[in-house]
Amino acid sequence: MTTAASVGRKRTWREPSILPGFGLSMGVLLAALALIVLAPLAALVLKAGGAGPAEILAIASSPRTLAALRLSFGAALAAALVNAVFGLLIAWVLVRYSFPGRRLVDAAVDLPFALPTAVAGIALTAVWAPNGALGALAASLGWKVAYTPLGVMIALVFVSLPFVVRSVQPVLQDAGADVEEAAALLGASRLRTVFGVVLPGVAPALLTGATLAFARAVGEYGSVIFIAGNVPMVSEIAPLLIVIKLEQFDYAGAAVVGMLMLLISLALLLAVNALQAWSRRRLGNV
Amino acid sequence: MSIALAIETLEKTFGAYPALRGVSLDVAPGELVALLGPSGSGKTTLLRAIAGLEQAEGGRVLFNGIDTRRLTLRERRIGFVFQSYALFRHLDVFENVAFGLRARPRGERPREAQIRTRVAALLELVQLGGLEKRFPSQLSGGQRQRVALARALAIEPQVLLLDEPFGALDAKVRKDLRRWLRELHARTGHTTLFVTHDQEEALELSDRVAILNQGRIEQVGTPDDVYDRPASGFVCEFLGEANRLPVEIVNGEAMFAQRALLGGFGPRPGGPAFLYVRPQHVALTDSDRDGLPGAIVAVRRHGAFKRVEVALEGLSRRLEFDLDAGAAPSLGATVCVRFTQGHVFPAQEGAG
Numbered sequence: 029m030t031t032a033a034s035v036g037r038k039r040t041w042r043e044p045s046i047l048p049g050f051g052l053s054m055g056v057l058l059a060a061l062a063l064i065v066l067a068p069l070a071a072l073v074l075k076a077g078g079a080g081p082a083e084i085l086a087i088a089s090s091p092r093t094l095a096a097l098r099l100s101f102g103a104a105l106a107a108a109l110v111n112a113v114f115g116l117l118i119a120w121v122l123v124r125y126s127f128p129g130r131r132l133v134d135a136a137v138d139l140p141f142a143l144p145t146a147v148a149g150i151a152l153t154a155v156w157a158p159n160g161a162l163g164a165l166a167a168s169l170g171w172k173v174a175y176t177p178l179g180v181m182i183a184l185v186f187v188s189l190p191f192v193v194r195s196v197q198p199v200l201q202d203a204g205a206d207v208e209e210a211a212a213l214l215g216a217s218r219l220r221t222v223f224g225v226v227l228p229g230v231a232p233a234l235l236t237g238a239t240l241a242f243a244r245a246v247g248e249y250g251s252v253i254f255i256a257g258n259v260p261m262v263s264e265i266a267p268l269l270i271v272i273k274l275e276q277f278d279y280a281g282a283a284v285v286g287m288l289m290l291l292i293s294l295a296l297l298l299a300v301n302a303l304q305a306w307s308r309r310r311l312g313n314v
Numbered sequence: 315m316s317i318a319l320a321i322e323t324l325e326k327t328f329g330a331y332p333a334l335r336g337v338s339l340d341v342a343p344g345e346l347v348a349l350l351g352p353s354g355s356g357k358t359t360l361l362r363a364i365a366g367l368e369q370a371e372g373g374r375v376l377f378n379g380i381d382t383r384r385l386t387l388r389e390r391r392i393g394f395v396f397q398s399y400a401l402f403r404h405l406d407v408f409e410n411v412a413f414g415l416r417a418r419p420r421g422e423r424p425r426e427a428q429i430r431t432r433v434a435a436l437l438e439l440v441q442l443g444g445l446e447k448r449f450p451s452q453l454s455g456g457q458r459q460r461v462a463l464a465r466a467l468a469i470e471p472q473v474l475l476l477d478e479p480f481g482a483l484d485a486k487v488r489k490d491l492r493r494w495l496r497e498l499h500a501r502t503g504h505t506t507l508f509v510t511h512d513q514e515e516a517l518e519l520s521d522r523v524a525i526l527n528q529g530r531i532e533q534v535g536t537p538d539d540v541y542d543r544p545a546s547g548f549v550c551e552f553l554g555e556a557n558r559l560p561v562e563i564v565n566g567e568a569m570f571a572q573r574a575l576l577g578g579f580g581p582r583p584g585g586p587a588f589l590y591v592r593p594q595h596v597a598l599t600d601s602d603r604d605g606l607p608g609a610i611v612a613v614r615r616h617g618a619f620k621r622v623e624v625a626l627e628g629l630s631r632r633l634e635f636d637l638d639a640g641a642a643p644s645l646g647a648t649v650c651v652r653f654t655q656g657h658v659f660p661a662q663e664g665a666g
C-alpha cells in the first residue's frame with residue numbers, strides 16, 4: 029500500500045526510466061561541464077570585462093584586431109567551402125568506386141588528424157616557401173603562397189579536410205545505390221541524378237562536416253603560424269594576435285580578442301544548428 | 315497470345331555464383347505475374363535484369379518485340395518499386411511523384427499545370443490525396459509504398475516491376491495492400507511482375523506464378539496449376555506444405571513398408587521415389603486394413619483446422635495433417651493413415 033501511494037504521489041520533472049543512476053550521472057555531467065567548459069569561458073569574459081567598456085571598444089575596433097579576425101574567419105570559411113567540395117568528392121570516390129589502393133587513400137585522409145599541427149606547419153612551409161617545390165612553381169606563375177592569406181587558407185584546408193570526408197562518407201554509404209537507380213529508371217539524366225537526388229540527400233551531413241571543418245580551422249594555430257609569416261594586417265591570425273598580446277602582458281587585450289572570437293563562433297554555430305533543425309524536420313532523423 | 319514482355323535465356327553470374335541460369339518467360343499484356351522463390355533463387359536478380367539494372371551475360375529481354383539492350387534506362391519506361399521504396403527523402407510526396415515527369419527532356423516535358431493534374435490523379439489513385447506536402451519521413455510504411463507505386467506509375471510505364479512490394483510491412487497492412495493492389499491492377503491494367511518469397515501472396519495476387527529455384531524457373535502456371543499440379547518436388551514443398559515419404563514405385567503404385575499407399579502413377583518408371591502429400595489430403599481412421607499404422611504425438615490448433623502430428627513406423631520424420639476443428643484426436647492414440655491425393659517425383663530430385 030505504502031509503495032503504491034508513494035508512487036502515485038511522486039511526481040518528477042523527468043521521464044521515468046528503468047536505467048538507474050540518473051541523479052549521480054547528471055551531477056557528474058553538470059560538474060564536468062561547468063569545470064571543463066563553462067568555468068574557463070566565464071573567466072575569459074570576466075577578464076575581458078575587467079578592461080572597461082571604452083578599452084574593450086578600442087581593442088575590438090582597432091584595425092589590427094579587425095584584420096586578424098577577418099583573416100581568421102574568412103580563411104576558415106574559405107577552407108570549409110573548399111573542403112566541402114573536395115571532401116565530398118573524396119567521400120564519393122571512396123564509397124562508390126572500388127580501385128586498387130582504396131584503403132590506402134581512405135587511411136591517408138586521416139593523416140591531418142594524426143599529425144601534430146606543428147609538424148604539418150613545417151611540412152607545408154617547406155613545400156610552399158618560395159624555394160620549396162610547389163612554392164617555386166607558384167612563384168613562376170606569379171603567385172605567392174607562403175606568408176600570405178592564401179598560405180593561411182592552404183594550411184586550414186589541410187588540417188580540416190578529414191571532417192567533411194568522415195561526415196559524408198557514412199551517409200553516402202547508407203543512402204545506397206537504390207535511390208540513384210530509381211532516379212535513372214524514372215528517366216533522370218546523370219547530372220539530374222547527382223544534383224537533384226544525391227547531393228540534397230547528403231546535404232545535412234555535408235553541412236555538419238563543413239561546420240566541424242570551419243570550427244577546427246578557426247581555432248587552428250600550430251600549422252598556420254609557420255606558413256603565414258605573421259605580417260600584421262596581412263597574414264596575422266586572431267589566435268596569434270592573442271598570443272602576441274599575452275607575451276606583451278596585455279592580458280585584458282588578449283581576453284577581449286578571445287571573447288570576440290567566442291561570440292562570433294557562437295553566433296555561427298547557432299545559425300548552423302537552426303539550419304540543421306530545419307532540415308531535420310523535413311527529412312526526418314538525418 | 316500476344317507478348318508484352320519476353321525473357322529469353324537470361325544468364326547472370328556474380329563471381330563464381332550463378333544467379334540466373336537460362337531463364338525464359340513470356341508475359342502477356344496486362345498480365346500480373348509473380349516471381350516466387352526462396353532467397354538466393356535469383357528472383358530479384360531477374361527483376362533487376364529486366365529493368366536493366368543488372369547486365370545479363372547472356373540472353374535478352376524484349377518489350378513488345380524490341381530488344382531492350384539497345385534502349386537506355388529512360389527509353390525502357392519501366393516502373394520499378396524497390397523493396398526499400400527508395401523515395402527521395404528531401405522531396406515531398408508531390409515532388410516525388412512528379413520526379414519522372416520533370417526529368418523528361420525539355421521537349422517532352424509536360425506543362426506545370428499538366429504535371430499538377432497528373433500527380434493529383436495518381437495520388438487519388440493510390441488514396442493519398444491531401445498528403446502532397448508531407449515528406450517521406452512523415453509517412454507510414456504502407457503510405458511510402460503507395461508513394462513509390464504512384465511515382466513508378468507517373469512515367470506511364472510499359473512494364474511495372476515490384477521487388478517484394480509488401481516485404482517491409484506488417485501482416486495486417488500486407489493483406490489490405492494485397493487486395494488493393496489487385497484492384498488497382500484490374501483498373502490500370504499494367505503488365506506487372508512482382509517478386510515475393512511469400513507463396514500465399516503469389517497465389518492470391520497473380521494471374522500466373524513463376525517458381526524460381528537456384529537460378530532456374532522450375533514451373534510457370536496459374537495458381538491452380540502450380541498448386542494442384544506441381545512439376546517438381548521443390549514446387550510441391552515450396553507452395554503450401556507437403557509431407558514427404560520415401561516410397562518405391564511398383565507397377566504404378568507407391569509402396570511404403572510393403573504397403574500400397576496410392577495408385578495411379580502408371581506410366582512412371584519403377585524404382586525409388588518421393589511421395590508428397592499435402593496435410594489436407596488424408597483420412598485418419600481407427601482401424602483400416604489398407605492404412606498405415608501410426609500414433610498421434612501432438613495436436614495443435616492451426617487456424618481453421620486442427621493439426622496433428624503422426625509418427626509412422628519406419629519413418630523418423632513426423633507427418634503433419636489437418637483435421638476439422640470439430641475432430642477430437644487423442645494424444646497417443648493409434649490411427650490408420652490413408653492418403654487421398656499425392657504427387658510422386660523421382661528420388662534424386664527431391665533429395666535436397
